[in-house]
Amino acid sequence: PAPGTADRTRADRAPEGRAPAPRTSALRTAAHGIRDFHLGSDPGLGRFRSALTAGLAMAGALGIEYVYARLAGAAPQDMIVHMIIGTVIAMLGSNALAGPSAVTNLRIAAFFPVALFAGLLPGIAVAGHEVAMLAGFVVVMFAAVYVRRFGLAFFFYGFMGWMGYFFAAFLHPQVSQLPGLLVAVLLATVWVTGLCLALLRNRAGNALRHARAAFGARARAVSRTAAALLA
Numbered sequence: 001p002a003p004g005t006a007d008r009t010r011a012d013r014a015p016e017g018r019a020p021a022p023r024t025s026a027l028r029t030a031a032h033g034i035r036d037f038h039l040g041s042d043p044g045l046g047r048f049r050s051a052l053t054a055g056l057a058m059a060g061a062l063g064i065e066y067v068y069a070r071l072a073g074a075a076p077q078d079m080i081v082h083m084i085i086g087t088v089i090a091m092l093g094s095n096a097l098a099g100p101s102a103v104t105n106l107r108i109a110a111f112f113p114v115a116l117f118a119g120l121l122p123g124i125a126v127a128g129h130e131v132a133m134l135a136g137f138v139v140v141m142f143a144a145v146y147v148r149r150f151g152l153a154f155f156f157y158g159f160m161g162w163m164g165y166f167f168a169a170f171l172h173p174q175v176s177q178l179p180g181l182l183v184a185v186l187l188a189t190v191w192v193t194g195l196c197l198a199l200l201r202n203r204a205g206n207a208l209r210h211a212r213a214a215f216g217a218r219a220r221a222v223s224r225t226a227a228a229l230l231a
Contacts, residue, residue: 061090119161123168
């Protein structure tokens with residue numbers, strides 16, 4: 001035989017009694033890749049949690065305002081106004097109450113009605129005057145942006161005030177409707193506060209654990225990419 005043939009034959013022959021090296025299945029590798037992509041693309045699951053909270057808050061507010069309007073015998077137009085305002089409070093409130101401190105969140109939520117009515121009342125006052133309404137838009141928009149300098153909570157307060165003015169200017173609610181609107185705003189505030197504090201409270205320990213999992217997922221993705229380039 002040619003030189004080296006016997007050595008190659010012995011090298012190619014698997015040792016007796018030894019099992020073949022285990023191989024990770026392609027399906028398992030793909031599953032790990034999908035999991036790491038999901039964890040790495042949303043560190044701490046912040047976006048998923050924010051979307052879930054906002055969706056539940058708005059859906060619940062729509063239902064609560066609808067039931068309230070039906071029980072109060074509100075007209076169809078009033079029902080729509082209540083549902084829209086309640087949904088706006090729920091949407092903005094779910095983001096404003098994303099902090100881990102329950103006391104701070106309660107203090108922030110207490111001023112939701114104040115912020116919205118700060119824009120709603122001037123909007124009702126100028127609803128029938130086009131020039132005053134347009135000038136008021138400029139003033140309210142400036143104020144909504146200016147108050148952001150006082151902290152994150154005021155970002156949402158300014159937004160609520162601007163939305164209150166917007167709805168009042170275009171939907172033309174009457175002064176006689178203010179008690180019903182106040183109840184609608186209070187219901188939405190209580191709903192979103194209870195949802196964020198009792199059911200979907202943001203806990204710092206969970207956020208840290210999810211952030212560490214996201215870091216590990218990104219590190220594994222970099223390692224796999226580097227290994228594929230060097231292979």
